[in-house]
Amino acid sequence: MKNIFDEMHAQKGGARTHYAQYQEWLGQMPAATIVQKRAEADSAFHRYGITFAVYGEGEGTERLIPFDIIPRIIPAAEWDKMERGLRQRVNALNMFLHDVYGEQRIIQAGLIPAEQVFCNAQYRPEMQGLAVRNNIYAHIAGIDIVRAAKPGQSAEEADYYVLEDNLRVPSGVSYMLENRRMMMRLFPELFGRYSVAPVEHYPDLLLDTLRQVAPAGVDDPTVVVLTPGAYNSAYFEHAFLAQQMGIELVEGKDMFVHDETLFMRTTQGPKRVDVIYRRIDDDFLDPLTFRADSALGVPGLLSVYREGRVTLANAVGTGVADDKSIYPYVPDMIRFYLSEEPIIANVPTFQCRKPDELSYTLANMKDLVVKETHGAGGYGMLVGPASTRQEIDDFKLRVQAQPDKYIAQPTLALSACPTFVESGVAPRHIDLRPFVLSGKEVRMAPGGLTRVALKAGSLVVNSSQGGGTKDTWVLGK
Amino acid sequence: MLSRTADSLYWMARYTERAENIARLMEVSYRMSLQMHGGGGYWGAALGITGLEAAYSAKHGEISANDVLRFMGTDFGNPSSILSCLKSARENCHAVRGTVTSEVWETINTTWLEARASATSLMQGDVSGSELTKYFEWVKFRSHLSRGVTVGTMLQDEAFHFIRLGTFLERADNTARLLDVKYDDLAPAEDARNEYYEWGALLRSLSSFEIYRKVYRDVITPNRVAELLILRDDMPRSLHACMKEVDQILGQVANARSAETRRMAGRVYSSLRYGRIDDILSVGLHDYLTDFLTNTANLGNRIAQDFLVPMA
Incomplete structure (x- = not known):
């Protein structure tokens, strides 16, 4: 494909303005220093145990997600527009979920065929008619964005598109935070040259969001992170977020239901739990309601949830809004619920x-x-x-x-960003996953997680398929 | 703190301490067997106090020094071997790695990775007893390191208390067992010279040979050794010192249902605090230690029920 947008170099005239300083700096950097910095990053990630477990590869197999030291830089104006677009989209998606599990106006209006919703495996009849706090279902959303030129367009005409919405248990935010920490440690001088918007406050935003959606009448809610356990591939992230927020990391067996209330077992006796940031799928939450063979959940959790005595973030049943069969309708949702035109377009589908x-x-x-x-x-x-x-x-x-x-x-020509590979620096395709938080308001840390497909020509950025990550810089105005 | 978290911290510490004490037990047995010709009885006694005689003889039959050293040191098939203990310590730590400092996690994890590597080579071919004892030295050293990094880096909150609780309860149990090996099958020794070496080896295995000299400035006698290891409050591996910590920590972590557990610990502690060695020896040391081990086992069960695995 010839129409690939290069994030660093314009087709004519060298480095793009926002990359000019970086390119100059990189040019002065001796090759040996780069090699040494990359090794330093690897060993630090190993030592901190920033790894993901790989299924089916023997005991204790933990891999690093490759980290690339060339940042992905987003100019302030581009992020500004993207942020408005994300806010708009996530608002519409939450309104859609509230509608689907409530009045179903969008179906009556004929915009989305009923069977697309009700025959969807991700639709949860248990949620029908249930009120949730602030009408928010997807408290944490990961929206995958790509920059691409459509067939027939030139590279410089490339624009941002939403490729996918992740409204169930989106992961990767720990890498966004750790990548920034690593860049600041390896190249502190760069942060003197560039005004990079900070992301370190994400755990505070997350905890605040979770507290905002606590059951009515609970002033000082107890918030926990629910993990499937130490053998889950994203366990590092679960432990990391719990630690950063200073809250308990619980497993299903740590909790029990008594008297229509959810408790966790602590050394000081049973303690009431008000908000669960759950990192396990709907199917495993409660063996009495969903999969009976699940040992990861809490028997009776759903009945407490239905009584409004505990908040699940994300809510049950959000999958009906992020399914690929529903994706084509999101622009219509934005028009229907918000009477606005979508700010970030869908990929034609x-x-x-x-x-x-x-x-x-x-x-x-x-x-x-x-x-x-x-x-x-x-x-x-x-x-x-x-x-x-x-x-x-x-x-x-x-x-x-x-x-x-x-x-x-x-087949979109995803934009590419220069990346260190075996043969030196070469362009590799990237995407971006910003994390959007919805409580009483919609907030996000600037940027998100940039994933990069390390194989030449590959468009698949998933870490399970050999993708890596980069630090993402949103520049100050 | 979550009960499961406290449970993992407590067992992480217990397994680390247990690995160290098995290393000590193997060292003392090895020393005794070298000094005493035909000292096979020590190996039997060492297996006896860990309750592993049957498991050992099912696997190896006859008692031989190298087989026992390997069985207790580097055998994965033995769930109570040092290697198995270090693995359990690591698994418990892994489950709560967000609760301990990264230095604690790195230390425990590295210990396990290195132990696994050296165990693989020690299990192959002819390995001399002295090579195995180097491994026991190393195990002790890593245990010192784990304890040091815990004290040196962790906030002294509930997590810290449960780690320390595990350490001291396990150590109290292990010191009592080590003391009991000497008495179990062997007392009285055939002559005074053997007597001296046996007690000397026991003292060395508990890092207390020099301490004994310093405290008593006199020849080694069984009564004083027993007094040192049971009743001295400033001797870090004595039953008194360990139970003092256990009693104190149970006060720090007390909850609504732990009063009876605290009382039990306090009773054991005060009997050590105000006990006299003559009274203990008139009961008989073996009976006294058996009674003590029953008490620490009960205490362990009660701690589990009150804090670690409560029934809802």
């Missing part, structure tokens, strides 16, 4: 459930990215231009058999 869009998809699959509506983590998708004819033909059969389960999007 073909829904294979519609016959004409299905036939377009089948005819053009070699140019498209085709995704399963329920897939996640880079699994269950086909990248047309990177696939063989055989792979495409096989995938066509799967789509034809169950068209409802698939959507298709043009």
Whole structure:
């Protein structure tokens, strides 16, 4: 693809203004120093245990997510617009969830087909008619954003698009925080040259958000982080956030329900729990309501929740709003609930459930990215231009058999950022996941987590598929 | 603090202390067996006080010095070996790594990684007793390091108290057992010379040979050794010193249902605080120690019920 937007270099005229100083600084940096700084970063990440466990790879296998020392820089004006767009989108998504589990006006208005909502595996009938504090469902949202030129556009016409909404248990924020800490430790002089918006207050924002949505009448709520346990791949992040917020990291077995109230077992006897920042999926929350074989949850939790005596963040059933089959409707949600035009656009999406869009998809699959509506983590998708004819033909059969389960999007030329790889510095595709918090108001730390696909030409940035991360700098005005 | 967190901290400390004391037990047994010809009885006694005779003989049959050293030191198949203890300490620490300082976590984790590496080589081929005793030296050293990093870096809050509670309860139990090896099968020794070496080895294994000299400035006699290791309040591994800490910590972490546990600990502590060695010896040291071990076991159970794994 020729129309790849390079975050650092303009197609004509060298480094972009906001990267000029950095490029000059990097040019003066001796190669040996860079090698040494990269090794220092690796060893520090290992020592702090900033790792993720890898499933099925023997006992104690913990890997580092590769960290790249070249930051991704976002100019103030771009972030300004992005922040407004994120606020707008997350507001609309929360209003949609409130509507779906309440009056269902958007369905009556004919904007979203009823079966798309009610036949969705992520729709939770248990939530129907239930009031939640401040009508907020997705307290913590991770919105994946890419910068890309559409087919036919030139690289410099590239714009930001939302690729995906993550409203269940989005992860990665610990890397956003640790990457910044690492950059400040390795290159303090850079922070003298650039005015970089701080992100370190994210844990405070998160705790404040969680306290804001405590059950009515609780003045000084007890907030906890609920983890599946030390063997979960994101356990480091769970422990890290609990520690940063100064609250307990609990497992399901640490809690019990008594007298329609949720308690945790402490050394000072049972203590009431008011807000749970849960990092386990809906299915595992309560064996009495969802999966009976779940040992990770708390029996009876849902009945306490339904009584409004504990807050779950995120709420149960948010998956119905971040499913890929619902994604195409988000711009309509923004218009319907807020009477505004979307500030950040969706990637154009073909829904294979519609016959004409299905036939377009089948005819053009070699140019498209085709995704399963329920897939996640880079699994269950086909990248047309990177696939063989055989792979495409096989995938066509799967789509034809169950068209409802698939959507298709043009293969976007994701923007690329210079990155250290074995052969030196080379452009690699990146995305961005800002973390948006909703309590009484919508807030976020500037920037987010930049993920980078380390394989040349690869568009898949997921850490489970060999992606790395970068520090993300939003510049001061 | 979460009960599960306290439980992990407490057991992390207990397993670390236990590993150190097994190393001490192996050292004293090795020394005695070298000094006394045909000292096989010590190995049997060492297995006896840890309750592992049956497990050992099922695996190895005859008692031999190297087999016992390996079985207790580096054998993964033995859940009470030093290696297994260090693994349990590491797993408990891993579960609460957000609660301890990163230095504590790094120390415990490194100990486990290095122990696993050296155990692999020590389990292969012909390894001399002296090589194994180097490993026991190292285990003791790592235990000192774990304790030092805990005291040197951790906030003295509830987490700290439960770590210390585990350390001292385990140490009280282990000192009593070590003292009991000497008495269990062996007393009285055949002659005065053996007597001297046996008691000397016991004192050395508890890092208290020089302390004995300093305190008594006199020949080694069993009564004084017993007095030093049971009743001296300034001797860091004595039953008195350990129970003083346990009693104090139970006061610091007290909750609504722990009064009876505190009372039990206080009773054991005051019997040490005001006890006399003549009274203890007239009961018989072995009976006295057996009684003490029953008390610490009960105390451990009560601590679990009150703080660590409460029934709702």
